[in-house]
Amino acid sequence: xxxxxxxxxxxxxxxxxxxxxxxxxxxxxxxxxxxxxxxxxxxxxxxxxxxxxxxxxxxxxxxxxxxxxxxxxxxxxxxxxxxxxxxxxxxxxxxxxxxxxxxxxxxxxxxxxxxxxxxxxxxxxxxxxxxxxxxxxxxxxxxxxxxxxxxxxxxxxxxxxxxxxxxxxxxxxxxxxxxxxxxxxxx
Numbered sequence: 001x002x003x004x005x006x007x008x009x010x011x012x013x014x015x016x017x018x019x020x021x022x023x024x025x026x027x028x029x030x031x032x033x034x035x036x037x038x039x040x041x042x043x044x045x046x047x048x049x050x051x052x053x054x055x056x057x058x059x060x061x062x063x064x065x066x067x068x069x070x071x072x073x074x075x076x077x078x079x080x081x082x083x084x085x086x087x088x089x090x091x092x093x094x095x096x097x098x099x100x101x102x103x104x105x106x107x108x109x110x111x112x113x114x115x116x117x118x119x120x121x122x123x124x125x126x127x128x129x130x131x132x133x134x135x136x137x138x139x140x141x142x143x144x145x146x147x148x149x150x151x152x153x154x155x156x157x158x159x160x161x162x163x164x165x166x167x168x169x170x171x172x173x174x175x176x177x178x179x180x181x182x183x184x185x186x187x
Contacts, residue, residue: 071096073170077106078163084152087163100125100171104134107160116149117142130174132165137181146185154187 073096076089094102101123108121117139124133138145149157162176178185 073099075099075103075168075170076164077103078160078167079107079110080152080156080160084155087155087160089167099168100132100165100173103164103168103171104161107164115143116153125173130172131177132173132175133177133179134161135179135182136185146180147187149187158185 072093074091074093077092078087078089080086081088092103092106094106104121104123108118119137119139121137122135124135125131126133136146158178161178165171165173165176
């Protein structure tokens with residue numbers, strides 16, 4: 001795990017979230033040896049004075065010089081509404097080769113703030129149980145921790161990730177768990 005840090009790109013990730021009472025935010029980090037799909041991904045970055053933007057050679061990002069990948073699937077990603085009461089679907093095309101990681105990245109693109117900084121995340125998918133574990137890495141410079149997120153922020157971040165992964169039948173994910181550097185997130 002110590003080699004993980006060279007994959008990280010510092011980014012500022014914040015969240016707008018609401019009423020999370022219907023979502024369980026207790027996550028269990030499993031060290032199950034049958035977890036075979038693991039992908040480490042730096043978060044999408046936005047330029048800032050203190051954070052240089054480093055392109056990610058692994059991600060297929062559409063641009064005039066890098067057209068949209070031809071092998072894509074359409075998924076619904078969920079974002080919180082302006083009242084922080086419900087999650088609203090938005091159809092997106094993602095790479096068919098890494099749809100789970102791409103979906104997580106798309107949800108996290110919308111979660112930006114100056115005081116909650118995620119350095120990166122890792123997605124582990126157990127192929128037998130179809131349980132996805134998203135392991136977050138907070139930046140050492142983050143002013144806030146997961147426990148300091150409001151109910152709305154928790155709902156926007158964790159609720160939207162959970163709904164995005166479990167409601168897209170093509171992904172075949174039954175449950176989503178959240179950890180921070182391998183430790184369950186308990187809110």
